[in-house]
Amino acid sequence: MAQTETLDLARIAQSLRRRIVTMSHRGRTPHLGSSLSCTDILAVAYFASLRLDPANPSDPARDRFILSKGHAAPALYAALAERGFFPLADLDRFNADGGVLAEHPPPNIVPGVEAATGSLGHGLPIGVGMALAGRLQQRDFRVFVVLSDGECNEGSVWEAAMFAAGQRLDRIIAIVDYNRWQATGRSEEIMALAPLAKKWEAFGWTAHDVDGHDHGALRELLRRVPDGSGRPVAVIAHTVKGKGVSFMEDDNNWHYRIPNEVEYAAAIAELSA
Amino acid sequence: MRNAFAQEMVLAAERDPRVVLLSGDIGNRLFDPFKAAYPERFFNCGVAEANMMGMAAGMAMSGLRPVVYTIVPFVTTRCLEQIRVDVCYNAQPVTIVGVGGGLSYASLGGTHHACEDIGFLRLLPGMAVVCPGAGAGVRAGLRAALAHPGPVYLRLGKKGEQLVHTTEPELQIGRSLTIRSGTDVALLAVGHILPLALATADLLEGRGLSTRVESFHSVKPLDEQCLAEVFANYATVATIEEHSLIGGAGGAVAEWLAAHPGQRATLRAFGLADRFFHESGSLAHARRSLGLEPEVIAATIAGV
Numbered sequence: 001m002a003q004t005e006t007l008d009l010a011r012i013a014q015s016l017r018r019r020i021v022t023m024s025h026r027g028r029t030p031h032l033g034s035s036l037s038c039t040d041i042l043a044v045a046y047f048a049s050l051r052l053d054p055a056n057p058s059d060p061a062r063d064r065f066i067l068s069k070g071h072a073a074p075a076l077y078a079a080l081a082e083r084g085f086f087p088l089a090d091l092d093r094f095n096a097d098g099g100v101l102a103e104h105p106p107p108n109i110v111p112g113v114e115a116a117t118g119s120l121g122h123g124l125p126i127g128v129g130m131a132l133a134g135r136l137q138q139r140d141f142r143v144f145v146v147l148s149d150g151e152c153n154e155g156s157v158w159e160a161a162m163f164a165a166g167q168r169l170d171r172i173i174a175i176v177d178y179n180r181w182q183a184t185g186r187s188e189e190i191m192a193l194a195p196l197a198k199k200w201e202a203f204g205w206t207a208h209d210v211d212g213h214d215h216g217a218l219r220e221l222l223r224r225v226p227d228g229s230g231r232p233v234a235v236i237a238h239t240v241k242g243k244g245v246s247f248m249e250d251d252n253n254w255h256y257r258i259p260n261e262v263e264y265a266a267a268i269a270e271l272s273a
Numbered sequence: 274m275r276n277a278f279a280q281e282m283v284l285a286a287e288r289d290p291r292v293v294l295l296s297g298d299i300g301n302r303l304f305d306p307f308k309a310a311y312p313e314r315f316f317n318c319g320v321a322e323a324n325m326m327g328m329a330a331g332m333a334m335s336g337l338r339p340v341v342y343t344i345v346p347f348v349t350t351r352c353l354e355q356i357r358v359d360v361c362y363n364a365q366p367v368t369i370v371g372v373g374g375g376l377s378y379a380s381l382g383g384t385h386h387a388c389e390d391i392g393f394l395r396l397l398p399g400m401a402v403v404c405p406g407a408g409a410g411v412r413a414g415l416r417a418a419l420a421h422p423g424p425v426y427l428r429l430g431k432k433g434e435q436l437v438h439t440t441e442p443e444l445q446i447g448r449s450l451t452i453r454s455g456t457d458v459a460l461l462a463v464g465h466i467l468p469l470a471l472a473t474a475d476l477l478e479g480r481g482l483s484t485r486v487e488s489f490h491s492v493k494p495l496d497e498q499c500l501a502e503v504f505a506n507y508a509t510v511a512t513i514e515e516h517s518l519i520g521g522a523g524g525a526v527a528e529w530l531a532a533h534p535g536q537r538a539t540l541r542a543f544g545l546a547d548r549f550f551h552e553s554g555s556l557a558h559a560r561r562s563l564g565l566e567p568e569v570i571a572a573t574i575a576g577v
Contacts, residue, residue, distance in 0.1 A: 060336065107363040115334060119358050125324040126359055129331020129339075136293070136313060136337070156355070159324035166319075 005048070009215040012082065013043040017244045018271045019078040019091055025264040027074075027095035029103050033242040033254035035075040037179040038146055040213045041237055042067075042079040045144055045175075048215070049222040054084035057111045063141050064114050064130050068123020069148035069177060070104040076113070077101050085112035121154025123147065124174060128164045131172040142171045142225060150182025153191050158203065161232075165204025170226035174205070174234045177212065179241040181252045200234035212237025245270055274411045274429040274465060275372050279303045281412040282340065285419055286311045289338060292419065295329055297322050297343030299372075326352040329367045330359035338366060338419055344378065345371035345387030345428065353393055360424045361397045367425075368418040369394075374404065374428040374464055375515025376550070379559035383549045387428075391463075392520020394426045395493040401446050404428040404464030404514075404522075406488040413444035414490065421446055430465030442488075449496040450488040457482045458574060459503040459538070461489035463514035463522040469560070469567060470513045476571035492522045500529055504536035509574055511541040515565065518544040543570050 016039050024032040046052070050063040067076045074094065081088045093099040100109045104118025115126050127145040134141050151157060164172055178196060180187055187193050197207035206229055210217050218237065225233045241255070242248030245267045259267060283306050286292045293314045294307055308315045318325035322343065329339040341348060348371045349356070360367045371390060378385040395402045403425055405414035411429060418425035425446070442450050452467065458477055462470030467488055474484040487499060489512070503510050512523040523542025530540055545563055552562055560566055 115331070116358065116362050119354060121323075122327055122355065122359055125327025125355070126331035126334070128324070129328030129333075130335050131331075132316070132328065133332045133335030133337050137335070156321075156323040156327065159319075159321035160327065163318060163321065163324055163328070 006216050009043055009047060012047050013040050013215070014244070014271055016043055016075065016078045016082060018268060019082070020074045021245065021259065021264065021267045021271065023074040023078070023091060023094045025259045026092070028258055029074070029095050030256040030258060031071040031074070031103075032257070032259070033181070033248055033252065034069065034148065034179070035072040036243045036245065036248065037212070037239040037241045038069065038072050038177040039075050039243065040215060041146060041175055041177060041218060042075050044215050044218040044222065046079045046083045048219045050144065051141070052083070054112070057085060060137075061139055061141055064127065064143040066114050066117065066123040066127050066143070066145045067105060068117055068145050069120065069151055070117030073101070073103060073105050076105060077110070080110070080112040083112070086110065120148070120151040121156040124157050124160040127172055128160045128169060131164070131169045132167065134171065135169070140171070142173060144173050144175065146175045146177060148182070149176055149178045149180065149187045149193060149196070152176065152193060152196070153182070161200065161203040161205060164232045168230045169232050170230050172232045173222065173225050174200070174232070176234065176236050177239050178236050179239040181241045181255065183255055197234070197236045200236070204231060205234045206231045207234040207236060209236045209238065212239035213243055274405070275303065275432040277411040278370065278372075278415060278429060279307065281415045283307050283310055285340075285415060286314060289419065291336060291338040293332060293337050293339050295325050295339055295341045297325055297347055299343045322347050322352040323355050326355035327359045330355070330363055330365045333365035333367050334363065338368070340368045340370055340419070342370045342372070344373045344385060345390050346385060349387070349390040349393060349426070356394070356400075357397050361399050364399055364423060366421065366423055368415070368427060369424065370415075370427045370429065372429045373431055375430070375466065376556050376559045377431040377465065379550075379556040380554060382553070383551065386550060388515065388517050388545050389520065390428065391492055391514070391516050391522060392524065395525060396520070399423050400493065401425045401491070402428070402493040403446055403490055404492060405444065405490050406450070406452070406462070406464065406467035410442060410444055410488065410490060413442055417444050417446050428464055444490065447491050447494040447496055449491060449499045452486045452488050455483040455485035457507060458484040458509045458511065459507045460484060460486045461510065461512045461522065461526065462486060463489050463492060463512065463516070466513055466515050469565070472567040473513070473570045476567050477574060480571065480575045482575060489522060492525055495525055495529055497529065500526065501533070504530070504533070504538045507538045509541060510538045511543060511570070511574055513543045513570065516544050517547060518542055519547055541574060543573075
């Protein structure tokens, strides 16, 4: 990838992070760490990978993106607004009384949101259904599903994984935001998650470990799907929870904490450097 | 009912290229004609109902009309959250078909009894709950479900039920079907128990009570026009269902009654007590043991 494009994605990701921190601070909402850990994934997906037209959000030929870890909704809203699906000013109404940008993505209301999520373990089955429909309709769209590592606790993730591999659905991509934390502890300590890539491989997927903050590497992996093997593709994106704000990085208190005025100013200063 | 459903599925797929069938590793041979005609539109989803329901929602979001089929407990409570979130919250037109409603599979034991499903599903916003009578009602019910803009739960019995309809009725969601007329008692029969309601009506007639029987297939939305009419004009209105007395059609009618006070008729609800049934044996035995019998119902209504 050309160096200018990498710089562009870096600039976009920083912009998304500022918007996310602002939404959490003003909207008084948690899940900031979870939103920041997947920000680079969304930046690459929306600005370098997905085939989308914000002016025609229900184009049947579009690529699909499902944020299965719906609690990172601020990251999704910021990416959609930055990409032009709705006005950036709408982000000011995040979590506002009577608004549409709720703490988890709602259905059929927000342009670009493909499915309501928030309950974990739902996005991959829905995405597999979309991929099956695409094959039946002879469309060549791809389906991106972003999951959290904690979400991989859910049995339905593995039901969908087995089914997709059995059907040889090679246009579905599961991206696991592997920040090694879930709500109340280390994901590896709560359930035996590792070796995560090997688990997906054992379920019949091609799995790639990647630095989930490396825009170039992410973009290159996503570009290579389908990869000709007939297998669905899992991207195990190794990430840092709270990425981009030094005092939030890898501190799981920021799963629930909401930045106060001082913290907010410090975070914005870091993200504006 | 099962075979009528399988036959109608082939016709539905023929009529509408968006129709796809998802089955939870069940219906061995049952869907052979469908698979022969439309192999690419049949999906054996394995014993993984949560994924099956989520996939159906994803397919509906992509413009297909999925029909999801397995035994009632597994296509309802096993994946209730997927029905609630993926199907109902996302407002997707998925048709959920449960075979073995009520005690149809009495002999298989409590895991396979299905006496809470109407309650669970009618509680979900946007979900229609349809329990066709035996025979032709199943075909018409499937057609009505596939024409419906939102999610529908179609509750079937099993196979070999007595056929009530000799000609195929036009079945509408939200409209019950009058099977026989009468003037004193109105029996609202839910689903495959319809023949039992007709037998009950015979007994009531023998006691001098003129009895109307409705195939009250649309538990949600209720046929409010029918309810207004029978509660205004009859002495007794009785619901009969193979379902818990909590949350079923009897409960739904009681809710309607609470919102429409001052009716002439008294409501009686016949169904199952709030407990699991532990005895082995046939459907006939289970109904006898649980008091879901024409003689018991008729005697209760007649007040003897």
